[in-house]
Amino acid sequence: MNVGGVEIDDTFAEAFAMSGTAITITGPTRRWAMNAATSMTGFATSIIGCGCEAGIDRELGVRETPDGRPGVRVLILSMSPDELQKQLANRLGQCVLTAPGSACFAGVGGSASLKLGDAIRYFGDGWQISKRLDDGRHFWRVPVMDGEFLCEATTGLVTEAVGGGNLLLMGRSYETTLHAAEAAIGAMRAVPDAIMPFPGGIVRSGTKIGGKYKGMLASTNDAYCPTLRGAVGSVLGATIACVLEIVIDGLSEAAVAGAMRAGLRAIVRLGPKRGAVRVGAGNYGGGLGPFKFHLKELVA
């Protein structure tokens, strides 16, 4: 279908169930809260090589955080609760505990919980202090060199999280395609409970499953590589010079759909001259992932 001059492929993004959580990181200033959040969500683009996918959901004002300081909400997802717990504890200990003035709180509820402060309280070497409020919230105070690291004991585990929502943006030039991708990312960042884990939210090295070399779980998506057009079974028409992908993870199917919808609308609004001429999505034929996000339904 063609919407505002942008061709929308009759296809769907195929996504998978993941375990996810959210945490709120606060700091003495926006900058220091963001430093901790950026560090914690670093090297977390794809579970293929990073163990988890993580990103910044949004910045939080002083009225939105438990301790009345500037904050950042971070989402982190992995394939199993155990792996998520491992990644969460490691990243909390190395990236948030270490950041000057930081504090960390649960960012989501849930029937089950993941350890936050409960996992790193022993860093206090016996000087850690437990504090409970009578509404059930539990915190740890861990003495550190700039005062105390205040950390909620647990955060919620979301087992209905969804990973792998995606859009493939195709344009006539590198510049217009990147422009469209940036516009999409700008709109998608406003959608709560969803993250785009790749650098700046955009990935240029889309993958297909497997490869010719032994042990390669994934390799370049040759059908979408413009420089291989003609040499492989390309899906790109003659006018496509560049393809960029946006991958979306969310704490719910609705969050991923909402982000994809916002991205598609931004791409259509930009139009084919200044942005993308065609939008597709990646899937594995529909047999692998339980979630299917049909592009036509999202732009309708």
Added chain:
Amino acid sequence: MKPFTFTLRGEPDQRLDCAPLVPHRIAPLSTAEIARLPLNTTRQKVTAGDVFHIRAGDLSCLRFEGGSERLDNVGEALAAGSIEVQGQVGKAVGRNMSGGRLTISGDAGPFAGSGMSGGRLAIRGNAGDLLAAPFPGEMQGLSGGLILVRGRAGARAGDRMRRGIIAIEKGAGDYAGSRMIAGTLIVLGGTGRLPGYLMRRGSLLLAEQPSLSPTFVPCGTFPFGFTRLFADHLKAESRAAARLLRGSFERYAGDMAVLGKGEVLVAAH
């Protein structure tokens, strides 16, 4: 629905054990059966109907109209619902309470909130000695919940408390927070001798400079993140406590005569 009301007929002739008059114990009973519940503590039998004029209502919401310092064990083992006393109460109000809300508009006697593990106990007047303290032979005092005293508390408030929060708005007697195991005790107004005496862990937050035992060591003045959380949590119940908790505190670690992992935090001016 209107509360189930006990209106005091007059000053009782003896101390009364009001423990049976809690929602979960009277819920299965008819009003007549409730009126026949014995409350006497001497050999002279006294029933609830002798002492109170009883008006049926919502059994999860009890109201005592009129109080006396002879009404002991009001709200004992309260687990859910609410009890309001318009007047004063005797010893051990809220003893072993685990949930619900208990409000006393007047003064409370000794051992208020003793053995409490949850819920909220609000005393608008003064509390007697040994607020939230264990009975003799017990190993721990308050183990959860929130106690708010608008007036003063007597000696040894928060003795051996293990968890939970106590906020006292107008000062406490000697040895506030004695033998604390953990938890948070907030005292606005002055404190008597040696607050935090033999405390092992826990936090004693004071608005005024105390006369501390030399076994507490000064650590310096800091803004503490956790006090801001407590300020937000308590602002609906005690604006004065919330105001105190938003500031910085001078930390004294102790009591070094015992474990030494507790702290007295004194408001920095």
